[in-house]
Amino acid sequence: MTQSIDFRRRGILRASGVSLLSASAVALLAGCEKMAAAQTGNTAGDVGILNTALSLEYEAISAYQLGATSGLLQKPVLEIAVLFQSHHKEHRDALIATIRKLGGSPVAAKSDAEVGKALNAAALKNQADVLRLAQRLEKGAANAYIGVIPSFGDRALAQVSARLAADEVMHWTVLSQALKEPLPAKALSFGA
Amino acid sequence: MKVLASAALAALVLGMTVPAHAADAAHGQELYESRCGGCHSLDANRVGPAHRGVFGRKAGTAPGFSYSPAVKNSGVVWEERTLDAWLTNPQALIPGQRMNFRVATAEDRADIIAYLRQQSGR
Numbered sequence: 001m002t003q004s005i006d007f008r009r010r011g012i013l014r015a016s017g018v019s020l021l022s023a024s025a026v027a028l029l030a031g032c033e034k035m036a037a038a039q040t041g042n043t044a045g046d047v048g049i050l051n052t053a054l055s056l057e058y059e060a061i062s063a064y065q066l067g068a069t070s071g072l073l074q075k076p077v078l079e080i081a082v083l084f085q086s087h088h089k090e091h092r093d094a095l096i097a098t099i100r101k102l103g104g105s106p107v108a109a110k111s112d113a114e115v116g117k118a119l120n121a122a123a124l125k126n127q128a129d130v131l132r133l134a135q136r137l138e139k140g141a142a143n144a145y146i147g148v149i150p151s152f153g154d155r156a157l158a159q160v161s162a163r164l165a166a167d168e169v170m171h172w173t174v175l176s177q178a179l180k181e182p183l184p185a186k187a188l189s190f191g192a
Numbered sequence: 193m194k195v196l197a198s199a200a201l202a203a204l205v206l207g208m209t210v211p212a213h214a215a216d217a218a219h220g221q222e223l224y225e226s227r228c229g230g231c232h233s234l235d236a237n238r239v240g241p242a243h244r245g246v247f248g249r250k251a252g253t254a255p256g257f258s259y260s261p262a263v264k265n266s267g268v269v270w271e272e273r274t275l276d277a278w279l280t281n282p283q284a285l286i287p288g289q290r291m292n293f294r295v296a297t298a299e300d301r302a303d304i305i306a307y308l309r310q311q312s313g314r
Contacts, residue, residue: 144230
């Protein structure tokens with residue numbers, strides 16, 4: 001039950017100080033190639049937004065780690081949690097690459113223990129509890145990515161934020177299905 | 193039906209042009225959990241600072257949270273007017289802040305603020 005999450009990681013590979021972007025990070029950043037060259041007064045603001053997003057992704061990675069190693073998840077839910085964690089790791093890697101590309105410094109991650117305390121992980125008693133926590137965090141993340149879109153100076157980064165939000169919504173939908181909860185009755189339920 | 197659809201679309205696009213309404217803390221709680229809950233909790237510092245007691249508090253003073261210098265030195269005190277400005281456009285209120293999350297609709301901002309006020313015992 002203590003499955004290694006890193007086994008499925010397909011993020012940045014680091015060797016001898018050289019970083020290679022994952023395919024998804026490259027795809028995510030496609031269209032943002034002029035960002036570094038076109039530095040504007042908004043760049044520092046954009047880096048700040050991306051660093052906040054990075055903190056969000058770190059928290060998600062830790063939350064899924066806590067869930068996957070809790071002993072509370074059974075297959076196939078465990079496999080889904082591991083897959084979603086790998087998505088968040090790819091988000092993390094893409095955000096770090098973008099922040100560096102813009103000349104910024106990525107923020108550091110908190111420890112899993114710190115995140116677990118802040119999320120009150122000790123209160124998780126069964127699989128449904130873990131799923132509800134993940135569902136809540138995914139919805140919050142999707143709404144966070146939607147809510148910062150108007151603040152980006154670079155429209156290409158705003159599009160990246162929308163793509164990240166789409167991944168979080170996909171996660172939320174699957175988690176809601178696993179909890180056997182109904183889909184939203186009304187349209188435009190995210191960002192609202 | 194077309195009129196209703198157009199009105200809904202107009203409300204969506206022009207989210208800031210809304211009449212004054214009585215703030216609804218219960219709705220504010222729903223909004224807080226779905227929109228703010230990605231980064232914030234009432235009683236724990238996460239991506240953003242803990243919010244219980246935020247109403248009436250000086251910005252940048254939640255214990256144990258590492259704030260941007262901009263927020264820490266802003267001199268802002270969180271009350272209805274400043275929270276509304278913050279949620280409308282944080283960068284306009286405190287340049288150099290790190291939140292950047294915006295709530296476009298005045299009614300939603302008022303409801304979230306009512307909830308934060310309630311949870312601050314004010």
